[in-house]
Amino acid sequence: MSRYAHLHAPVGGPLWSRPFRILVVVFVFCALFFVYRFAAGLGASTALNDGYPWGIWIAFDVVVGTALGCGGYAVALLVYILNKGTYHPLVRPALLTSALGYTMASIAIHFDVGRPWLLYRIPLFPAHWNFNSALFEVALCVMTYVAVLWLELSPAFMEKWSQGPAGFLRRTSEKAAPIVDKAMPWLIALGLLLPTMHQSSLGTVMLLTGQKLHPLWNTPLLPLLFLVSCLGMGYAVVVFESALSSGILGRRRETPMLASLAGVMVPVLAVFTLVRFVDLGLRGRLGLLGTFDLYTGMFVLETVLFLAPAFMLLSPKARNDAGNLFRASMIMILAGSVYRLDAYIVAFRPGDRFSYFPSFAELMVTLGVVALEVILYVVIVKYFPILSAPGAEAPARTARA
């Protein structure tokens, strides 16, 4: 990785800008609801019930949140497996988004489970592991992946610290850097394996709900669809985040690189939609689209959201239009999010007696978690070499050597 070290630089500049201050105020307000959830309990603070034991904290914070954190996975797949070194400048920002996304999902799960103080036991007691549980697979994978992501990203921190004042951080960084460097191929391999496992398992989890999941979503291919959609969302997040940081933080625009990355999204989106329709057709369920109800509406909305960016990015000229590219990636993120929210909440039908819409406190906790994620992102990119350095050129050709 050191070969690419010169590519990245801290953004610098004052931290307490006005948007940042607003963000902190929002977070502090939401943090009051963090306290409320633990003081008053799940029954008082959420709209969850016996029919819907999982609400927005699982469906959005964890299921959508980890998919948004798949930027690292999606880019690593391109750079390391398909050996597209061109995209290397995107790796670190993508990894940071992933690390933060997964860390926030891990924090959010503590709000959702009834006895969060026992979560630490999952990795520590292998004798109690239930290998037949899809949820256990997700839990262990996500925990491991959070650690792997921060280790993958650790060179960025160590670069900064090893040039800093002498002290504990500098000594540790100098000692650890070569070890991490050696372990990097293994970390990268793990970083590719783990999301493949648990992103598909997120689909398996809902497959296990059987008849409770509406037939338009309930398919044995649910794990594959979750995997493909997380790839699409991963690429979209990288494009979105890069465009946004160039706009707001004043970084060099990476439109040509993003444009060619967007070219990858088109087949991903097409494959997703094709698999869905072929699967429905083969299992004789296309007729369900003829019923005009909420489910058909959501399915059509998802399909439109998935296909729209594919058409918007079809021509190279359109891909090079920064505004169009940004809009497309936004719709792509929306598509994946709606698909996951549908599979976890809207298309889940536990029975006539039950209904669910997140409570105000639930929404505030989710907003707080997102705000915290953005705060951490801004702090880290301002002080550590994550984003590509101004003026640096991507070593497009050398990476292939």
Place this chain on the structure above:
Amino acid sequence: MTAVTHHRDPLPWETEGVDRRDFVKVVTAAAVAVGIPFTAAEQMAEAAVAKKLKPSVVWLHFQECTGCTESLLRTSHPALSTLILDLVSLDYHETLLAAAGHQAEKCLEDTMKAHEGKYVLVIEGAIPVKEDGIYCKIGGRTALELANTVAAKAGAIIAIGSCASWGGIPSADPNPTGATGAPEVLKGKTVVTIPGCPANPYNLLGVVLQFATFGTLPALDELGRPKFAYGRTIHEHCPRRAHFDAGRFVQVFGDAGHREGWCLYKTGCKGPATHANCSVQHFGEVTDAWPIGIGHPCFGCTEKSLAFRAPLHSTVDIERPTPPDTYPPIAAPQGGISPLATGVAGALVGAGVAAGFMASRKMGAEPPAGGGPGGPEKEG
């Protein structure tokens, strides 16, 4: 008039007796009926066949109505004939004895001599103790004397029916004869009590068969009742329990609820306080042949404190009147959808989409990126 000739096929035991196979079937059915494990029941039957063992039974009648004997006569699995001829040797029973007078007295004496320490004594009826027990005499001897004499040499003592168990109806106030249950008269001896008015004959059979095969008595509670039959209350296994839990009660006899078979608690059912197995072991293998089964409240015949003491139609206290909070309700309460939350959710999503769209417009308006430093610094 010519005599009508009744012709029928002879029953098995009339020609060749009961064969081993039938016998094992009968014993097993009887044992299983009272809740003895199937394997143990088989063992009982096999043992009884192998040893040609037939416990000698002496049956004494005192202050009673013979209702317990009557209900025993109506068992069909096994039939009484099978029971007294093949399973046990009923050597003395005042109702069923062929002999009479001195012959009958001799029969009792002979049995006590021949099976000393091994015979089973069954006492039916209360024993009057007032004025030295003069209110009940058989063959010139008082019930008190008879009970003490016969019990002294018995291998096992069983008190059948509520009268023998704790006094029953003869002991009801003002109890002029001082009617007393066998356990109180035979202090210091183990008396298995099988209360009930009448007692369920299968509970007796279970005890007798266990004693005959293993030489042991079943586990008893503090009142000498076999736990296999009296360990739980009627209420716990009542077929009308669902109506109780749902609050559907018969208010008066003959009302709509009564005809629908609702719970009889309010009409004085003593089921919640009565320990017996009537609700699972009906009488004489006739389905619903027990009080609640025919629409009458349980009157607590097995309980000394209830039967013939508590008024027939007064209600009893219930140990656990309502289910504890820890049982989840069938329809769990759940909150509605808060307008505030929907509004906030809509605003957040709307703001996100709008902000994204504005940002994309701005990006599109700027000169296309060519590599050099791009967008303006927006920090402030």
